[in-house]
Amino acid sequence: DSGVTQTPKHLITATGQRVTLRCSPRSGDLSVYWYQQSLDQGLQFLIQYYNGEERAKGNILERFSAQQFPDLHSELNLSSLELGDSALYFCASSAGSPYGYTFGSGTRLTVV
Amino acid sequence: AQSVTQPDIHITVSEGASLELRCNYSYGATPYLFWYVQSPGQGLQLLLKYFSGDTLVQGIKGFEAEFKRSQSSFNLRKPSVHWSDAAEYFCAVDLNQAGTALIFGKGTTLSVSS
Numbered sequence: 204d205s206g207v208t209q210t211p212k213h214l215i216t217a218t219g220q221r222v223t224l225r226c227s228p229r230s231g232d233l234s235v236y237w238y239q240q241s242l243d244q245g246l247q248f249l250i251q252y253y254n255g256e257e258r259a260k261g262n263i264l265e266r267f268s269a270q271q272f273p274d275l276h277s278e279l280n281l282s283s284l285e286l287g288d289s290a291l292y293f294c295a296s297s298a299g300s301p302y303g304y305t306f307g308s309g310t311r312l313t314v315v
Numbered sequence: 316a317q318s319v320t321q322p323d324i325h326i327t328v329s330e331g332a333s334l335e336l337r338c339n340y341s342y343g344a345t346p347y348l349f350w351y352v353q354s355p356g357q358g359l360q361l362l363l364k365y366f367s368g369d370t371l372v373q374g375i376k377g378f379e380a381e382f383k384r385s386q387s388s389f390n391l392r393k394p395s396v397h398w399s400d401a402a403e404y405f406c407a408v409d410l411n412q413a414g415t416a417l418i419f420g421k422g423t424t425l426s427v428s429s
Contacts, residue, residue: 304361305361307358
């Protein structure tokens with residue numbers, strides 16, 4: 204157990220739908236990062252939150268959004284889902300550079 | 316643009332043999348450097364990291380990596396591979412700049428033959 208909890212582990216949904224992925228960071232970590240992992244694109248950084256505020260933005264689509272709540276858990280919202288959104292979505296937390304990130308076990312999203 | 320290159324997509328090593336996985340980065344200054352391992356269906360686990368000091372760093376599971384500034388490389392090594400080391404390995408860099416996050420290479424899949 205890495206200390207980063209992601210739910211659900213698996214999600215199957217239809218095109219056009221909206222889903223919410225949840226992440227609880229490791230105790231004491233203020234930063235949460237979201238990554239998308241697919242076979243063709245590899246690990247792509249989506250977005251970072253630090254203590255409730257957006258800090259960095261990567262290759263996140265406009266159909267995707269995220270937030271971090273006062274208890275530091277984070278949610279990634281994916282809407283108007285397309286087949287190409289099928290991927291593993293990872294959440295990671297960090298205490299800051301240079302400590303690296305601790306990853307959760309991911310949510311596997313399948314859009315059908 | 317900053318990038319991380321892992322030249323080998325797939326490597327097969329015999330059990331007990333030595334291993335070296337290559338990683339090169341493209342960045343003006345020396346970033347913080349990491350190696351992660353991902354077993355099938357699992358998240359990424361940190362193997363080791365370098366941010367300053369001794370250029371040879373030791374990690375978990377018997378892995379080590381050497382930072383070579385002149386070659387912009389951070390290669391991962393293990394003297395004797397075990398079947399349980401079969402997994403995907405990712406090199407990553409932290410530019411330590413506001414507004415950035417870990418940049419990952421495409422990964423190297425390690426297979427271990429008996």
